Amino acid sequence: MQPAAALPEPETAPKRARGRPRKTVDERDDGNRRQTLLAAAAHLFRLKGFAATTTRDIAAAADMQSGSPFYHFKSKGALLFAVMEEGMHSALARQRATAQTPGYADMPPSQQLRVLVGAHFAVLLGPGSDFVPVMLYEARSLPPRQHKALGLLIAEYESLWLPVLTARHARGELRAPVRLARLLILGAMNWSVQWFDPKKGASLQELTDAAMALFLKES
Secondary structure (H helix, E strand, O other): OOOOOOOOOOOOOOOOOOOOOOOOEEEEEEHHHHHHHHHHHHHHHHHHHHOOOHHHHHHHHHOOOOOOOHOOOOOOOHHHHHHHHHHHHHHHHHHHHHOOOOHHOOHHHHHHHHHHHHHHHHHOOOOOOOHHHHHHHHHOOOOHHHHHHHHHHHHHHOOOOOHHHHHHHOOOOOEEEHHHHHHHHHHHHHHOOOOOOOHOOOOOHHHHHHHHHHHHHOO
């Protein structure tokens, strides 16, 4: 009987790395790259409009590969909503911080309103202020569910103005009904994103002074 031929040794299977799979560059720097992407998208949406801005434009502005935005967001529409949501959360945080500033509670209502007006102009026109203007003029591009969610944030933001306006109305310093006064004041300030140009000499402080003089009789 012939001896049985030696069986070939089985190939060694490649070893699997233990632990979690190695992260991609996007995953390793997820938080920072997401914020970079949001800032780039907000700037382009404000500059060119949502419809005219492509995801390729946004990726290039954020120094990413053309497909990278879809790692962070499912679609350009999802990115638009994230920009608006980020803007409103930031605006809410600023206004809450303003109302909690030491000494704010002891200010007369006229001074409290001046502080709120100044903070709102900073949200609209200050550094990194692309987010809320995008919300003001591109909200029509959102589907109803997202539009409703954004509306809740806007209502919360506007409600922070009610105590001050109500106090001024009670003192006879605000003649218009509080609800209409809030809408008119915020509406007029919001429109400033269409025409304000810091190169023409006006400052945010001058805008605040003009708004107070235009709408209210300060005591």
